[in-house]
Amino acid sequence: MVQAIATIGECMIELSGQDGDRWRMGYAGDTFNTLWTLRALAPVECRADYVSAFGDDPFSQGQIGFFDGHGIGIADSPVVSGARPGLYAITLTGAERSFTYWRSDAAARQLASDPTRLAKSLQDRDLVYFSGITLAILDAASRAVLLAAIGRARKSGARIAFDPNYRPRLWPHLESARAAVTDALAVVDIALPTFPDEQALFGDAAPAQTVARMQAAGVAEVVVKNGEAPALVAHAGATVESPAIPVETPVDTTGAGDSFNGAYLAARLAGNTPADAAGRAHRVAAAVIQVRGALAPFDRLRAAFAS
Numbered sequence: 001m002v003q004a005i006a007t008i009g010e011c012m013i014e015l016s017g018q019d020g021d022r023w024r025m026g027y028a029g030d031t032f033n034t035l036w037t038l039r040a041l042a043p044v045e046c047r048a049d050y051v052s053a054f055g056d057d058p059f060s061q062g063q064i065g066f067f068d069g070h071g072i073g074i075a076d077s078p079v080v081s082g083a084r085p086g087l088y089a090i091t092l093t094g095a096e097r098s099f100t101y102w103r104s105d106a107a108a109r110q111l112a113s114d115p116t117r118l119a120k121s122l123q124d125r126d127l128v129y130f131s132g133i134t135l136a137i138l139d140a141a142s143r144a145v146l147l148a149a150i151g152r153a154r155k156s157g158a159r160i161a162f163d164p165n166y167r168p169r170l171w172p173h174l175e176s177a178r179a180a181v182t183d184a185l186a187v188v189d190i191a192l193p194t195f196p197d198e199q200a201l202f203g204d205a206a207p208a209q210t211v212a213r214m215q216a217a218g219v220a221e222v223v224v225k226n227g228e229a230p231a232l233v234a235h236a237g238a239t240v241e242s243p244a245i246p247v248e249t250p251v252d253t254t255g256a257g258d259s260f261n262g263a264y265l266a267a268r269l270a271g272n273t274p275a276d277a278a279g280r281a282h283r284v285a286a287a288v289i290q291v292r293g294a295l296a297p298f299d300r301l302r303a304a305f306a307s
Contacts, residue, residue: 003269004047005127006075007035008146009134010108011050012086012101013059016254016293023089027063028294030133030165033255037262037284038129039072040298041305042269049075051121053110055083060107070298075121078114083107090254090293103137112142115149122153127269129161129261132197135180136170143180151187161190163261166197177201185217190268192261195226207232211239223264223278225257231282235274242278245286255294260285263305280305 009031015023032050039048050072054060056079063085064074086103111134112118122128128150135143154160164181171177178201185191191214198210207224211234214222223242224232230241263284267277287304288296 002045002047003042003126004049004124005035005038005042005265005269006049006051006122006125006129007031007038008051008111008122008128008130008150010052010086010103010106010111010137011063012088012103012106013063014294015087015089017089017091024293026293026295027066028255029086030131030163030258031129033258033294034129034131034163034262034265035072036070036295037259037301038127038266039070040301041263041266041284044071047073049073049121051075051077051111051118053078053080053083053107053113055079055085055107056081057084060085076117077121078110078117080107080110080113083110090252106137109137109142112138112145112149115145118145118149119152122149122158123156125153125158127161127265128153128158129163129265130184131162132164132166132177132181132184133170135184136167136177143183147183147187154187154189159189160187161192161261161265162188163192163194163257164197164201165194165257166201168200174201182217185214185219188217188219190221190223190265191219192223192225192264194257195224195229198224208239221274223274225260231260231278233274233278240275242275242282245282247286247289250289252292253289255296256285256289258294259288259296259301263301266305283307 011029011032014026014028086106088101198204221235260281264281284304
């Protein structure tokens with residue numbers, strides 16, 4: 001049976017600093033980065049869509065064309081007249097990155113503006129993935145529309161995966177972020193949080209506390225990423241540590257967590273156990289931080305996943 005996956009969120013124009021004053025333009029965003037990895041690692045016949053809202057400007061057209069050239073569709077996502085994508089620039093200090101954003105009027109903020117089209121985009125999916133950034137770019141009413149659509153997709157048989165991906169600057173205050181993430185967990189099967197984010201958002205003292213809180217919310221499978229420390233993998237009553245893979249000279253850490261998520265989900269869709277999936281995900285993340293930008297070449301992702 002041909003699988004179908006969808007991720008939901010905002011894909012932006014990415015400007016990454018090169019030598020001197022030269023910049024390289026690409027396309028990236030947390031949920032798109034995850035779909036990129038999923039697309040690379042899933043079977044060729046798998047149907048993969050990025051669910052968002054797009055503008056009708058040349059940059060949006062180029063973005064959609066880039067997706068299509070790599071086997072990624074946009075399902076029934078709306079194309080909004082006069083809208084355009086958000087933009088961000090990456091600057092690096094060694095391998096660590098910082099970001100500057102221009103996204104307040106991005107088309108993706110209208111991804112839940114048409115509930116019928118959104119629901120259609122999520123129909124007949126084996127996996128649906130979204131993040132806390134997906135929630136943060138929407139107003140409260142649109143978040144409710146999105147979570148209702150995801151809930152219906154789940155009832156129809158989709159597995160729902162979620163990374164809270166807390167970014168304080170996107171939220172008016174901490175309490176609204178906590179409430180939105182808590183609401184989201186009610187429709188989630190697989191949670192892929194990062195511990196420092198959960199510590200900042202909920203005050204968790206240790207990854208085990210993050211696992212316990214998410215399990216109490218009804219999430220069956222939780223993988224807590226923690227940088228160079230082991231990930232904590234909890235599923236079916238068992239909790240194990242999955243060691244990260246050290247990289248002596250990382251080039252660019254952009255997209256490491258997103259690629260981990262994509263590789264983990266690809267492995268789970270292929271029938272790997274959670275522990276085995278986490279091991280593959282660490283290998284893929286280690287490969288990604290050895291290249292510039294958020295999107296590593298497909299062949300590099302596949303080689304790391306298979307090793």
